[in-house]
Amino acid sequence: MTEIIVVTSGKGGVGKTTTSASVACGLARRGKRVAVVDFDIGLRNLDLIMGCERRVVYDFVNVIQGDCTLKQALIKDKRLETLHVLAASQTRDKEALTAEGVRRVLDELIADGFDYVLCDSPAGIEKGAHLAMYYADRAVVVVNPEVSSVRDSDRILGLLASKTQRAEQGNGGVKEHLLLTRYNPRRVASGEMMSVDDVKEILGLDVIGVVPESPDVLAASNAGVPVILNEDSDASLAYDDAVARLLGEDLPLRFLEEPKRGFFARIFGG
Amino acid sequence: MMTKPVEAGAPAPAIDIRFGQVGLIQVRIRSTDPGAIVDELTGKVASAPLFFQRTGVCLDVSPLERDPQIEEMRAVMEAVRRAGMLPVGLVGGSAAVESLSAALELPVLAPFRPQTQAVPVVQPADRVEAINPALMQHQPVRSGQRVYARCRDLVVTSTVGAGAEAIADGCVHVYGPLRGRALAGARGETSARVFCQEFRAELVSIAGVFRVFETLPPELAGKPVQAWLDGDDLRFAPLAS
Numbered sequence: 001m002t003e004i005i006v007v008t009s010g011k012g013g014v015g016k017t018t019t020s021a022s023v024a025c026g027l028a029r030r031g032k033r034v035a036v037v038d039f040d041i042g043l044r045n046l047d048l049i050m051g052c053e054r055r056v057v058y059d060f061v062n063v064i065q066g067d068c069t070l071k072q073a074l075i076k077d078k079r080l081e082t083l084h085v086l087a088a089s090q091t092r093d094k095e096a097l098t099a100e101g102v103r104r105v106l107d108e109l110i111a112d113g114f115d116y117v118l119c120d121s122p123a124g125i126e127k128g129a130h131l132a133m134y135y136a137d138r139a140v141v142v143v144n145p146e147v148s149s150v151r152d153s154d155r156i157l158g159l160l161a162s163k164t165q166r167a168e169q170g171n172g173g174v175k176e177h178l179l180l181t182r183y184n185p186r187r188v189a190s191g192e193m194m195s196v197d198d199v200k201e202i203l204g205l206d207v208i209g210v211v212p213e214s215p216d217v218l219a220a221s222n223a224g225v226p227v228i229l230n231e232d233s234d235a236s237l238a239y240d241d242a243v244a245r246l247l248g249e250d251l252p253l254r255f256l257e258e259p260k261r262g263f264f265a266r267i268f269g270g
Numbered sequence: 271m272m273t274k275p276v277e278a279g280a281p282a283p284a285i286d287i288r289f290g291q292v293g294l295i296q297v298r299i300r301s302t303d304p305g306a307i308v309d310e311l312t313g314k315v316a317s318a319p320l321f322f323q324r325t326g327v328c329l330d331v332s333p334l335e336r337d338p339q340i341e342e343m344r345a346v347m348e349a350v351r352r353a354g355m356l357p358v359g360l361v362g363g364s365a366a367v368e369s370l371s372a373a374l375e376l377p378v379l380a381p382f383r384p385q386t387q388a389v390p391v392v393q394p395a396d397r398v399e400a401i402n403p404a405l406m407q408h409q410p411v412r413s414g415q416r417v418y419a420r421c422r423d424l425v426v427t428s429t430v431g432a433g434a435e436a437i438a439d440g441c442v443h444v445y446g447p448l449r450g451r452a453l454a455g456a457r458g459e460t461s462a463r464v465f466c467q468e469f470r471a472e473l474v475s476i477a478g479v480f481r482v483f484e485t486l487p488p489e490l491a492g493k494p495v496q497a498w499l500d501g502d503d504l505r506f507a508p509l510a511s
Contacts, residue, residue: 151413151432151433152413154412154413154414154431154432154433154434155412155413155414155433157410157412158411158412158413158414158415158431158434159412159414161409161412162415202431202432202449204410204428204429
């Protein structure tokens with residue numbers, strides 16, 4: 001049974017691709033067969049974050065247009081053997097995606113026996129974002145703790161509840177999860193940033209993960225290694241918790257408090 | 271406009287009967303002098319030709335002191351036509367109008383009744399009055415979504431998000447936070463109200479009278495609140511809890 005999960009947000013730059021890459025790795029590391037698909041046609045990024053940009057020969061649009069087979073276009077990850085990447089096309093635009101084409105590719109991935117297909121949505125609410133969410137069974141809505149991101153996520157949740165196949169067929173709709181990224185407990189404490197509870201209350205959904213703001217995320221992106229694989233990082237542990245919760249485990253949220261500074265650090269600053 | 275596909279074999283219907291309402295101008299006839307009617311009406315038509323030219327009008331003969339003769343009425347109608355309007359009916363009321371209607375082949379249309387005029391209520395005892403049950407919305411109304419309850423109340427048991435719109439021809443009830451917009455009496459019902467459990471609205475409107483909240487008044491923010499129309503003023507007050 002394949003589950004299709006869309007990673008979406010409405011707003012750009014909140015961490016959709018970072019989340020797609022890390023959640024895909026986290027699921028694959030637990031032995032699941034995972035395909036992660038970049039829907040951001042024309043602004044291909046997922047392959048960079050996954051570190052496979054030099055191995056992209058064929059892409060999603062090529063498969064849709066029949067220029068190659070799905071097998072030829074799927075890039076096998078070098079670190080995790082059950083993880084596959086389907087890159088977006090950099091030279092086309094979003095008009096190259098069609099509902100039937102996307103359905104065909106997803107059906108082929110399902111027939112191939114993947115456990116999870118992660119759809120990395122582009123920002124916005126236009127065609128690319130619409131098709132990324134249309135066939136989803138579940139949605140991970142990535143949100144930063146600030147008002148514009150929360151507003152856009154509310155908009156996306158409205159679309160998930162109305163403009164998806166599950167919503168149209170009325171079979172329970174898409175299961176929605178919130179994932180907070182760039183969470184900075186110190187700025188929350190000082191009132192500069194919204195808290196987890198604020199976001200939860202406004203959006204009326206449960207939170208599947210809170211990823212703390214961390215320099216490791218940018219470093220991981222630059223290195224082409226999803227941050228979840230850097231096990232010294234709090235962001236990695238937070239993403240791993242989120243993956244466990246996606247799979248149904250019940251874990252308490254962590255990294256919601258500012259780390260206590262040690263005695264010496266307090267005296268000497270640092 | 272969508273047309274219903276016609277089943278093979280069945281001929282397409284030549285007509286459709288629809289019930290509709292149109293606005294109609296009434297011309298109250300105070301004199302049957304055709305010359306005076308042409309002069310006065312021509313002046314009116316010239317003042318707003320787009321509005322009056324070839325417009326259908328309903329003739330009301332009740333201001334006349336005596337019931338007009340058929341020939342007099344024919345002359346009146348001809349005068350109205352010459353002025354550029356088209357008589358399409360008679361305002362009903364008396365037996366004389368009924369007989370004029372038959373002779374002139376013009377329909378009798380129901381007279382306009384001011385609200386203040388007492389209307390006898392005739393209601394068969396066994397008739398059950400039709401009610402419009404409220405439109406129920408149990409899911410949150412998210413930013414960018416619009417829920418409209420036509421000819422009824424709207425009940426939202428969840429939240430109305432910022433940038434969302436809850437609209438009803440009747441009242442709007444929100445049993446959660448109202449962060450977006452609530453528009454009651456969307457088609458002009460001035461007795462419609464807005465109720466909410468937690469007031470954080472961006473805009474509240476009743477029958478087109480609206481108020482935008484750039485900052486929330488502290489006595490209302492976060493509280494159960496109702497809004498209603500008092501004349502032309504939109505009023506707000508916390509609901510007694």
